[in-house]
Amino acid sequence: MTQSPVTQRAMIIDDSRAMRSILRRIIQSLDFETAEAGHGQEALDQMEGGFAPDLCLIDWNMPVMDGYTFITEVRKRPEWRNITLMMVTTESEQGQIVKALAAGAHEYVIKPFTPDAIVEKLELLGLVSKGVPA
Amino acid sequence: MTITQPSGPELADVHAITEQVWSSFLGDEEPLLPRFDAEPFFPAETVWSAAVSVHGGWTGTVTVELSSGVAQSLTRLMLAMEDEPLDDADVADAVGELVNMVGGNVKSLMPGPSALTLPVVAAGRAAHSSELTEVARFDASWHGEPVRVSVHAPQS
Secondary structure, eight states, X not given: OOOOOOOOEEEEXXXXXXXXXXXXXXXXXXXXXXXXXXXXXXXXXXXXXXXOOSEEEEOSSOSSSOHHHHHHHHHTOGGGTTOEEEEEXXXXXXXXXXXXXXXXXXXXXXXXXXXXXXXXXHHHTTSSOTTOOO | OOOOOOOOOOHHHHHHHHHHHHHHHHOSSSOOEEOSOOTTOOOGXXXXXXXXXXXXXXXXXXXXXXXXXXXXXXXXXXXXXXXXXXXXXXHHHHHHHHHHHHHHHHHHHSSSSEEEOOOEEEESXXXXXXXXXXXXXXXXXXTTEEEEEEEEEEOO
């Protein structure tokens, strides 16, 4: 009996439905199962409710809970230590990039981005094999 | 000694940022064309506008104004919708994300650290504080319809 590969899961966290839609199309083309949240607290609620992502794509500026706070909350929880956290944001000041990485983000993508830029980052993180088309 | 903030970004930078956002998310097949006959081509009743403000090392407001046709087209592209009906919330969301990207990249050119507000979106022309002056404006057309990006800052 052959076993099908385990599907990876991604949580897309952005207050813009349009941006979530763009990211969802890219991520689903890479065979991820996706869930979406409009802010950090909504994402935490879904994760506490049982959605276990391998990857979170996180905007910075959002109502209720911003992306930086979300990262710090995830990093407090040992059971979520294996989740890869990638900021996808317009915030491009060096100080903010350093702050996000120090808080536990693995990668940082600045909007606007191309699908290839997302794929390249995921390849670097080892979540996607090289040569997978977006 | 008086310290004054730079009034705003260079027009060429605003142009480059807007084109980059456009080509990244809306495709390369229909380029954004600069316009030089900018007045008047924006009937107020058919405009969507969105603004974000920057506070900190530099203070200012970045505004995007679009014809209703452009706003609906970009919303359909961003949401990958073809014939389904759009509602105003969809359009407001897409236009808000557009100004967020343009404003965030303008912020990155100016002295920091600074913070970016969440976008404010309206059906109609954007209103600006009387304390702010327009320091850069990029007029363009897309599919023959108008697009305007402007930057307002306090007079230095």
